[in-house]
Amino acid sequence: MHFSEVFVILVWTTQKYGRSERESVKKHLTLQTKFILTFSVTILVTFVFFLAGSAYTQKKQMERELAEKAKVMAAEMDAVWEFITINQDRINYTSDGVYEFKGLYCSLAGKSVGELFSRDQDYQFHYTNLNPRNPQDEPDAFEREALELLLQDRELSSVYRFDEYEGNQVFRYVAPLSVLDGCLACHGEPYGERDVTGYPKEGWKLGDIGGAISIIVPLDIHWKNFTDNLWQEVAFFSLLIVVIGLMLYFFVYRLVLGPLHILETAVQELRGGNWKVQAYIPENHKEMSQLARYFNEMAVQLRGLYEHLEEQVEDRTSELKALNRVLEETNDQLKKENRSKSDFLAVMTHELRTPLTSIITFTEFLLENEAAHPEEENDTLHRIEQNGKRLLETINNTLAIFRLEADEMKLSLETVDIYDLINELEEWAEPLALKKNIRLSMQVDKNVPLFNADYEMLYHTLENLLGNALKFTEENGQVSLRAAFLPEACRIRLSVRDTGIGIAKEYQEAVFDKFVQMDASASKRYNGSGLGLTLVKNWTKLHGGTVAVESEPGKGSTFTVEIPSDLQEEGEQNGNEDHGSGR
Numbered sequence: 001m002h003f004s005e006v007f008v009i010l011v012w013t014t015q016k017y018g019r020s021e022r023e024s025v026k027k028h029l030t031l032q033t034k035f036i037l038t039f040s041v042t043i044l045v046t047f048v049f050f051l052a053g054s055a056y057t058q059k060k061q062m063e064r065e066l067a068e069k070a071k072v073m074a075a076e077m078d079a080v081w082e083f084i085t086i087n088q089d090r091i092n093y094t095s096d097g098v099y100e101f102k103g104l105y106c107s108l109a110g111k112s113v114g115e116l117f118s119r120d121q122d123y124q125f126h127y128t129n130l131n132p133r134n135p136q137d138e139p140d141a142f143e144r145e146a147l148e149l150l151l152q153d154r155e156l157s158s159v160y161r162f163d164e165y166e167g168n169q170v171f172r173y174v175a176p177l178s179v180l181d182g183c184l185a186c187h188g189e190p191y192g193e194r195d196v197t198g199y200p201k202e203g204w205k206l207g208d209i210g211g212a213i214s215i216i217v218p219l220d221i222h223w224k225n226f227t228d229n230l231w232q233e234v235a236f237f238s239l240l241i242v243v244i245g246l247m248l249y250f251f252v253y254r255l256v257l258g259p260l261h262i263l264e265t266a267v268q269e270l271r272g273g274n275w276k277v278q279a280y281i282p283e284n285h286k287e288m289s290q291l292a293r294y295f296n297e298m299a300v301q302l303r304g305l306y307e308h309l310e311e312q313v314e315d316r317t318s319e320l321k322a323l324n325r326v327l328e329e330t331n332d333q334l335k336k337e338n339r340s341k342s343d344f345l346a347v348m349t350h351e352l353r354t355p356l357t358s359i360i361t362f363t364e365f366l367l368e369n370e371a372a373h374p375e376e377e378n379d380t381l382h383r384i385e386q387n388g389k390r391l392l393e394t395i396n397n398t399l400a401i402f403r404l405e406a407d408e409m410k411l412s413l414e415t416v417d418i419y420d421l422i423n424e425l426e427e428w429a430e431p432l433a434l435k436k437n438i439r440l441s442m443q444v445d446k447n448v449p450l451f452n453a454d455y456e457m458l459y460h461t462l463e464n465l466l467g468n469a470l471k472f473t474e475e476n477g478q479v480s481l482r483a484a485f486l487p488e489a490c491r492i493r494l495s496v497r498d499t500g501i502g503i504a505k506e507y508q509e510a511v512f513d514k515f516v517q518m519d520a521s522a523s524k525r526y527n528g529s530g531l532g533l534t535l536v537k538n539w540t541k542l543h544g545g546t547v548a549v550e551s552e553p554g555k556g557s558t559f560t561v562e563i564p565s566d567l568q569e570e571g572e573q574n575g576n577e578d579h580g581s582g583r
Contacts, residue, residue, distance in 0.1 A: 070173035129211030146174035259288035
């Protein structure tokens with residue numbers, strides 16, 4: 001297995017489990033286990049990097065040594081070639097100066113010497129070029145690649161690397177053979193002319209690369225030395241790590257883990273009720289002994305607290321019982337006062353509403369024949385009517401608020417046809433809009449279905465919103481009401497939009513609170529009790545819905561009410577839940 005594969009496996013094992021699983025495992029590990037695991041992982045990673053680095057360094061060193069050795073052998077073989085080339089004329093000319101070719105030339109001499117040199121060794125020598133005269137000199141794939149590199153880069157002195165040859169790992173080395181003066185007689189110009197050996201000349205020039213010497217060095221012995229050295233380093237490193245690990249564990253256990261174990265034992269005894277436990281750690285463990293002193297002081301304080309705890313608990317229990325009796329009596333008194341307040345409010349609202357309704361009715365009767373009364377008298381009657389209606393609205397809203405707070409207001413669900421509700425609201429709102437020349441529009445989307453709701457409560461909700469919109473919109477403005485159905489959420493959306501004065505952003509969150517109005521000037525100009533939107537919020541909440549506002553000062557407001565379209569009576573809901581058919 002390659003060292004990089006070992007490293008990948010190590011990384012994979014550390015990432016195999018997700019974050020949540022790793023966190024869960026961490027919670028159940030002791031400090032000693034965490035120390036051992038951390039130390040082991042650190043050593044393992046260091047060991048892998050050390051092993052990979054050492055292997056890489058030794059391999060590079062072996063490559064350099066083999067390259068130098070091959071370079072020397074190539075130089076020796078090149079010297080034989082050059083010797084034959086220089087002495088070619090001496091060999092082929094007789095003492096009388098007659099040329100007589102003896103059949104001895106540089107290539108033959110070089111190959112012969114190479115065979116003699118390899119006789120007692122596993123080294124292989126091969127002379128080759130890209131266009132050899134002898135088919136046996138044909139280059140293999142590595143030699144061809146090396147020759148092409150040498151021809152491309154004339155400054156390259158050799159090409160070498162570890163390779164596989166005939167199923168064995170070997171070191172390949174190729175060095176160029178330069179064309180000398182003696183080579184030109186057989187290989188020079190003119191190109192194609194037959195030389196003394198009968199072969200056509202290649203047309204080489206002085207300094208060209210005429211071929212290369214290829215050396216193949218087996219790696220059996222070298223690999224054995226490499227692995228032996230590597231294992232020696234691994235053994236030394238492992239021994240060193242074991243010694244360092246044992247020393248670290250000894251000091252950590254003695255200075256940290258041992259004292260922590262003493263403290264843990266003392267804490268367990270304290271949890272078991274032994275309030276007299278004391279932890280002893282020698283003073284030479286400075287931080288741990290100080291921690292033990294803090295623990296002993298805490299144990300003494302806890303023992304003192306525990307001795308008085310039962311007495312304190314009994315005293316507190318008596319105080320709580322007395323306080324509960326006082327609270328019960330106060331609660332009963334508050335209930336009585338609340339009932340009295342509700343009864344008083346009911347009586348007062350009834351007593352006020354009856355004469356107030358009569359006043360409004362008589363005023364409207366008198367106003368039916370305005371021509372019969374002086375103008376000042378008619379103005380007075382209109383003021384009486386307006387103030388009476390405003391007072392009646394305030395009384396009704398106040399009563400509704402008290403009923404909501406007393407949890408006396410319940411939904412009375414019935415099937416609602418939105419068109420009936422809109423028509424009734426339009427009849428009520430149209431006269432108010434005509435007085436201020438406000439354009440009033442009512443829109444109902446075609447997909448709005450019949451739905452269950454408290455008709456009166458929903459009517460008064462929209463009545464309050466429309467009333468506010470008409471009140472706060474100047475003449476020639478616009479007010480619209482739109483009903484829509486949201487099938488994905490099963491909700492009815494009712495939106496009231498106006499072009500009125502708008503609401504500042506800082507008031508939009510508080511506008512639904514009781515007795516809240518936008519500002520003092522608005523209160524004086526438009527009047528109102530500040531209860532209308534509070535009722536809208538509570539009535540909508542009773543329906544299980546929501547109300548929201550979007551507004552910008554000077555550009556108007558949009559109030560949006562959303563209620564469920566599938567409301568059911570409480571009995572029906574319980575029945576559906578019992579039968580498992582509820583939404």
